[in-house]
Amino acid sequence: MKNKVLHKAGSRGLANHGWLVSRHTFSFANYYNPERMNFGVLRVLNDDFVAAGKGFGTHPHDNMEIISIPLEGDLEHKDSMGNVAVIRKGDIQVMSAGTGITHSEYNKNSDRPVKFLQIWLFPKSQNVKPRYDQITLKTEDRLNKLQQILSPDPQDAGVWIHQDAWFHMGIFDEGFETKYQIRKSGNGVYAFVLKGSFTIDGTELSERDGLGISDEDGVDIKSGQAGSEILLMDIPMSI
Structure with missing residues (x-):
């Protein structure tokens, strides 16, 4: 039986530090919601705004696949x-934290903000290099x-990670329809609307809404307006 979970944009956690405004789809830092811990291996989906010249100082990570997708500005x-x-819109960045890394992220520009998505997936192998x-x-x-x-295969299109996940992005004209076929049995799809509106398997989504669908082999996608942009994350449901 198909399962759906809808996360409306306004229901996300909010962290406003002045220089950083972050919206959390799932529990993160000071935002805790026991019903919003993860969707399958998708643990973090943060929608970040970093003020000009500001950023995250050096901090550690381990045993997590971390994907950054710039939406505006230079990071x-x-x-x-x-x-x-430096990563910009059109770039995709990935880190396999594995046995442990430290890193920093800063807005390189002194005159404009940077906006980016930071996504964490649980890896399928622990303590990788x-x-x-x-x-x-x-x-x-x-x-x-x-x-x-993004995919699990270094020879395939996009970046690769230590997880059986496939990410796709699309920008669509009004009324454009397509179907996405899930790549691996047992995977689900989490759709995140970056811009505009969509109807996905009959559920209407607006900008920054998220929809998780599991126990299905594909999803129907229809764009609601010209220039609508979406991120699809095809990910294992078992951690």
Whole structure:
């Protein structure tokens, strides 16, 4: 039987530190909701706004797959593996924290904010060797289709992680319809609306709404308006 969980944008946790405004779909830091701990292996979905010249100081992670998707502005990354990089809209960044890493993230610009999604997935293997990667994708390749941005396969399109997960992004014209086929038995899909509106399997979603669907082999997607943009996360439901 198909299961759905709807997370409306306004129901998310809010952390407002002035320089940082973060919306938490799932329990994170000071936001705790026992009914919002995770969706399958999807543990964190943070929608972050970082003021000009501000950022996160050096902090540790371990045994987590961490994906950053910039939506606006430039985010500078430094880590204990010696990586120094800037990610911008169109880039996808991934870190396998594994046995442990430290890193910092700063808004590189002094005149405008940076907006990005930070997503954490539980890995399928513990204590892997830490790794970092980033790629730049052509956003025009996701017009009226779903562009793969992440998978478990280093030879496949997008970045890869230590989990049987596939991420896609799409930008659609008004009324455009498509169907997404779930890639692995036992996986579910979590859809997050970045812009505009969609109807997914009969459920209407607005900007920054999230919808998790499990026990289904595919989902029907219809764009509600021109320029609507979506992120689909196809992920294992068993941790």
